[in-house]
Amino acid sequence: MTETPDLEQNPIIAIIRGWRPEAVAAVNSFRGELTIVIYREHLLPLAGFLNSDAGLGFTYLSDVTGVDRFPIEPRFELNYHLLSLSRRQTVRLRTRLPGDDPVVQSVVPVWPTANWHEREIFDLLGIRFEGHPNLRRMLLPEDWEGYPLRKDYPVEGPR
Amino acid sequence: MTTVQTATGPEQTMVLNMGPQHPSTHGVLRVLLELDGENIVKADVDIGYLHTGIEKTAEALTYSQAITITDRMDYLAPLSNNLAYCLAVEKLLGLEVPKRAQYIRVLLTELTRIGSHLVWLGTHAIDLGAMSVFLYCFREREEILKIFELVSGQRMMTSYFRIGGLALEPPVGWTDQVQKIVNTFPSRFDEYEELLTKNRIWIGRTQGVGVLSAKDAIAMGVSGPSLRGSGVDYDVRKYFPYSSYDEFDFQVPVRTECDCYARYLCRVAEMRESLKIVRQALKKIPPEGPVKADAPGIVPPQREKMKTEMEALIYHFKIFTEGFAPPPGEVYQRIESPRGELGCFIASDGSPKPYRMRMRAPSFVNLQALQKMVEGRLVADAIACIGTLDIVLGEIDR
Numbered sequence: 001m002t003e004t005p006d007l008e009q010n011p012i013i014a015i016i017r018g019w020r021p022e023a024v025a026a027v028n029s030f031r032g033e034l035t036i037v038i039y040r041e042h043l044l045p046l047a048g049f050l051n052s053d054a055g056l057g058f059t060y061l062s063d064v065t066g067v068d069r070f071p072i073e074p075r076f077e078l079n080y081h082l083l084s085l086s087r088r089q090t091v092r093l094r095t096r097l098p099g100d101d102p103v104v105q106s107v108v109p110v111w112p113t114a115n116w117h118e119r120e121i122f123d124l125l126g127i128r129f130e131g132h133p134n135l136r137r138m139l140l141p142e143d144w145e146g147y148p149l150r151k152d153y154p155v156e157g158p159r
Numbered sequence: 160m161t162t163v164q165t166a167t168g169p170e171q172t173m174v175l176n177m178g179p180q181h182p183s184t185h186g187v188l189r190v191l192l193e194l195d196g197e198n199i200v201k202a203d204v205d206i207g208y209l210h211t212g213i214e215k216t217a218e219a220l221t222y223s224q225a226i227t228i229t230d231r232m233d234y235l236a237p238l239s240n241n242l243a244y245c246l247a248v249e250k251l252l253g254l255e256v257p258k259r260a261q262y263i264r265v266l267l268t269e270l271t272r273i274g275s276h277l278v279w280l281g282t283h284a285i286d287l288g289a290m291s292v293f294l295y296c297f298r299e300r301e302e303i304l305k306i307f308e309l310v311s312g313q314r315m316m317t318s319y320f321r322i323g324g325l326a327l328e329p330p331v332g333w334t335d336q337v338q339k340i341v342n343t344f345p346s347r348f349d350e351y352e353e354l355l356t357k358n359r360i361w362i363g364r365t366q367g368v369g370v371l372s373a374k375d376a377i378a379m380g381v382s383g384p385s386l387r388g389s390g391v392d393y394d395v396r397k398y399f400p401y402s403s404y405d406e407f408d409f410q411v412p413v414r415t416e417c418d419c420y421a422r423y424l425c426r427v428a429e430m431r432e433s434l435k436i437v438r439q440a441l442k443k444i445p446p447e448g449p450v451k452a453d454a455p456g457i458v459p460p461q462r463e464k465m466k467t468e469m470e471a472l473i474y475h476f477k478i479f480t481e482g483f484a485p486p487p488g489e490v491y492q493r494i495e496s497p498r499g500e501l502g503c504f505i506a507s508d509g510s511p512k513p514y515r516m517r518m519r520a521p522s523f524v525n526l527q528a529l530q531k532m533v534e535g536r537l538v539a540d541a542i543a544c545i546g547t548l549d550i551v552l553g554e555i556d557r
Contacts, residue, residue: 030488031250059377060393062493063519065504081491081502081519085377085391088398092491113380116527124214139207139556148215155219 010034012091015056019049035079035092043095044105050082050093051110058082058091061111066121070151075099076127080107097127106132124149163195172200179208183286183542186552190529190545192538199541202533204526209556217516221482222248223322225513230316232518233554236275238267238307239496240554241320243518246401247492247503248322251485252457259448260324261403266337266440267310267319268402268494269433273344274303275497275549276430280351283423283546287364292354299347302340309333322483323458324451334441341438348430355423365419369532369544372417379531380524383499384429385548388422390415395495406443407436419547426549457483482511498522498549520554 013027016036023042028035038046050058060083067077074096083090097104106129107114116138118129123137126147137144146153162169178189187208193201213232217225229244230237242264249256256264281296304314310329311319319326355361371381373389386393394411396404412428414421451458459478460471487509493502499521506515525548532544 031253031490033490035489061380062500063491063502063504063517065515065517065519067506067515079489079491079504081504085393090399090491092489111380112378113524113527116523120523137207138205139210141207148212153215155215 012036012056012089015053016046016049020046033090033092035094037094037096040095040097040104043093044107044110046093047080047107047110057084057086059111060085061107061113061117062090064107064114064117064121066125066127066149068125068149068151070099073099076102076125078104078121078127102127103130104128105130106135108132123147126150161193161200163200165195170195177538177541179205184545185282185550186555188526188545188550188552188555190541192533192541194538197537197539199533199536199538202530202541204529206523206526206552206555209552211557213557214516214518217513219512221511222485222513223478223482225516226321227316227318229518230318231553232520232557233275233496233498233501233522233551234315235278235551236271236497237316238271238319239275239494239501240518241318242268242402243492243494243496243501243503244505244516245320245322246494247490247505248485250490250492251488251505251507252322252454252483254323254452254454254457256324256402256452257449258403259445260450260452262440262444263325263329263450264320264402265404265407266437266444267307269436269440270303270306270337270340272433272497273430273437274300276426276433277303279426279497279546279549280423283543283549284355284361286542286546287361289355289358289361292351295347295351299344302343306333306336306340309336321451321458323454324449328450334444337437337441341434341441344434345431348427352427356427362420364539364543365423365547366416367418367420368536368540369419369422369547370417371528371532375531376417376528379528381499381528382521382524383495383497383549384422384425385499385525385528387411387413388425389417393500395493395500399493401492401494407439409433409436409439419543422547484509484511493519496521498551498554499525501554518554518557520557522548522550522552523555526550526555 023038026037062081062083065079076097078095080093119138121127123139161172172193172195175192178184179187189205191203192199213228229240232240277296277300281293284292307317308314311317373391376386376389392413409432412425455474464471465475485507489506491504493500502519504517505513508514533541
């Protein structure tokens with residue numbers, strides 16, 4: 001997962017680096033999929049930029065996935081899978097969150113579809129999304145304690 | 160509860176539960192409807208009644224074992240789920256699947272699409288009062304389920320696709336059965352259209368109902384026929400072809416009216432297009448050839464070889480005890496399931512079990528649009544809207 005030289009020629013990366021070079025932590029390509037790792041404070045501005053920039057046009061958020069990398073720090077990883085319908089291109093945005101402070105800004109103002117994705121991640125992984133209009137549990141009962149998808153939660157459940 | 164102005168003065172709204180046990184919610188879905196008489200002021204969707212922790216369970220199973228739980232998510236199109244997962248793992252491994260297996264996968268996935276749309280049509284019609292259509296659709300679906308039973312032994316939870324190809328060689332003469340379907344179905348689809356498409360009651364119940372503009376649909380991440388009924392032609396089979404779909408000639412029906420009727424027309428047209436693909440696949444599938452990739456450490460060897468050759472026996476043993484370990488990395492594979500973009504995200508840490516398996520269920524995302532579609536409309540329209548989104552609670556809740 002190293003940065004190969006021809007990735008710098010990739011127009012998407014070039015545009016993002018041109019916009020705000022300090023946002024990008026790393027870039028890699030695996031099995032033909034481009035992943036851009038960014039720092040969490042730049043997530044919402046970059047989301048707005050990718051959505052509104054006519055050259056990129058990433059108006060469609062396919063999926064938000066959370067991964068718990070316990071015990072590696074930063075513990076939580078959020079993957080945003082974006083699709084540009086006009087250019088038929090996809091990209092993955094990744095940001096890492098520390099285990100003791102799993103908070104990040106919600107991208108609902110940019111892509112309303114993130115509403116339920118973020119609720120589900122909050123429900124199962126315990127990552128909080130600031131600015132989310134309705135951050136409460138959805139799959140598990142409202143009074144459930146614990147976050148099942150975390151690696152320190154047993155598969156059989158609390159026993 | 161809020162206060163609304165009615166013809167007789169200010170009134171309190173009433174909150175009514177639709178579900179979780181309700182014949183028209185297509186599963187255990189609970190919609191809290193805040194009503195002003197028959198008008199819906201606000202709708203709140205409550206899911207999670209079918210949550211079984213599939214994603215967590217997958218982390219405890221090996222890659223091959225996890226195929227069986229993917230069936231259970233979108234239980235009306237189990238082969239689609241299998242395909243999404245197998246393609247994702249094959250992408251992770253960089254494994255090339257033989258063409259014969261790819262064509263058979265396409266054929267069975269398109270039959271699954273027809274079967275799923277038949278259930279949708281039957282249940283959507285019966286919700287809105289057209290009761291005869293239901294049994295006709297299920298009569299056709301029986302033929303498709305018989306094909307699945309013929310090739311895999313199972314009518315529904317087939318788990319027929321494996322990492323590297325198919326589970327078994329399909330039996331001799333199975334293509335004749337599929338040919339029968341291809342010959343008889345077009346006239347059956349004409350029958351359904353005769354019952355519904357120009358029917359005044361159907362048009363009255365579905366035209367202008369559940370309007371979702373293209374801009375809203377894209378913002379809400381809606382996909383599949385629900386999106387194509389609003390004029391956006393996003394179909395993963397055309398945008399990012401997988402499993403040799405680019406070798407097949409088919410159209411993607413798109414309508415611009417953005418209402419339930421448009422989505423109905425899209426899905427019926429899709430059934431016909433799927434038959435076209437099945438017809439082409441029947442001609443393309445070579446009569447003989449491997450149905451599994453040749454990858455010794457990943458795809459189990461043939462049983463005859465396993466019983467006579469030592470190397471094959473060792474591979475068999477290692478695969479079924481340890482499992483195979485893909486390289487560390489993450490992949491996201493999209494396919495076009497009957498409901499929309501089904502995505503499978505797999506994060507691997509180099510161990511034989513998936514570190515994280517996430518299925519991006521199209522119904523989960525499409526259901527978000529329900530709130531926008533029903534607010535300000537009648538309760539009866541809520542039934543039409545839930546039906547038109549074609550949701551399956553198994554994949555919403557996982």
